[in-house]
Amino acid sequence: MEDLELRRKAVAELGRELRSLMETVARTETPTEDLQELAGEVQRLEARFTGRRRERSEIPGVDVFPFGLRMYSPATGHGSAFAPPLEIEETEDGLVGRCALGVAHEGPPGYAHGGMSAMLLDELMGWACAAKGLPAMTIALDVRYQRPVPVEMPLLLRARVTGIEGRKITVSGSVVPEDDPQTILVAAEGRFVAPDLDRARSLFPGAKGYQN
Ligand SMILES: CCCCCCCCCCCCCCCC(=O)SCCNC(=O)CCNC(=O)[C@H](O)C(C)(C)COP(=O)(O)OP(=O)(O)OC[C@H]1O[C@@H](n2cnc3c(N)ncnc32)[C@H](O)[C@@H]1OP(=O)(O)O
Structure with missing residues (x-):
């Protein structure tokens, strides 16, 4: 079997380059004809991803589901071009996440899209449930935007379980x-x-863990 750590490292390296590319694209004022050429180059690059394509509900081989690593998560995944990615750490008072958003995550000019903040909080709060041994799905999320979130600013996210009632x-x-x-x-x-x-x-x- 292929070395899993080596593959995770390769997935993360590709993710990092893709994130950098997304940021470059979001900020570029490159001439139009160059953009047209670059689109063709990216298309040719995509054609180089050969081999088997994962089925819709198949868990990636690099992941540990439901309690662990999700390498393509749009919030925490080091393999995702879209993820900041959010780095999570467990503390005595719940979970703490760290990240900075980029211009590619912008809503109002210079500030993060509100959906990004909601997504990152949703994910971290989901992980707070998992950390209590209850991997769970969101049924309601009330988000209050008190001040805009500047992009390129180091952020701290917190999530704390405040109540458990059966599976809720x-x-x-x-x-x-x-x-x-x-x-x-x-x-x-x-x-x-x-x-x-x-x-x-x-x-x-x-998910093998849930099957007989
Ligand atoms: C094993 C899971 C792994 C998950 C992965 C974990 C990975 C490790 C963390 C990663 C972090 C990711 C975090 C991202 C979090 C998302 O983004 S999740 C995606 C968005 N959420 C969804 O798509 C959820 C959609 N909802 C559903 O599919 C179903 O409601 C659920 C959540 C599966 C629950 O269904 P169920 O187990 O059949 O629940 P059910 O027995 O009907 O109800 C249990 C109780 O909950 C209440 N309830 C259930 N659903 C609702 C609802 N929608 N509204 C109000 N009340 C409700 C019921 O009224 C009932 O209450 P009581 O009668 O006991 O008082």
Whole structure:
């Protein structure tokens, strides 16, 4: 079997280059004819991804599901061009995530798209459930945008489980500037449900852990 760590490293390296490319594209004022040529080059590059293509619900071989690594997650995945990626660490008071967003994640000029903040919080809050042994899905997310989130600013995200009632979990979350953690930019309250085994089996047919 191929070395898994080597493959994860390659996936992460490709992800890093793709993120850099996305940022370059979002900021470029390159002449139009060069853009047209570059589109053709990217198309030729895409054709070089040969080999088997993963089925829709198949878990990537580099992943550990549901409690671990998700290398193509648009929030945390080092293999994703779209992910900042969010780096998560467990603390005594819940989970802490760190990242900085780029111009490719912009909503209002100079500030992050609100959907990005919501996605990152949703993911971190989901991980807070998983950290309590309850991998769960979001059923409600209330996001309050108190101040705009500047791009290219180191951010600190927090998620803390505030209640567990059977399979239902409530979680609170926030986004703050890393160098000014008292200033809340975004605050969120979420409700999550850990699917029962039958539901998890039917939702995730590719997850070996849930199958008989
Ligand atoms: C095994 C899972 C792995 C998941 C991966 C983990 C990976 C490790 C972390 C990664 C982090 C990623 C974090 C991203 C999080 C997303 O983005 S998840 C994507 C967005 N969310 C969704 O698509 C969820 C859509 N909803 C559903 O599919 C179903 O509602 C669920 C969540 C599977 C629950 O279904 P179920 O297990 O059949 O639940 P059910 O028995 O009907 O209800 C249980 C209780 O919850 C309540 N409830 C259930 N659904 C709802 C609802 N939609 N609204 C209100 N109440 C509800 C019921 O009323 C019931 O309450 P009680 O009667 O007990 O008081």
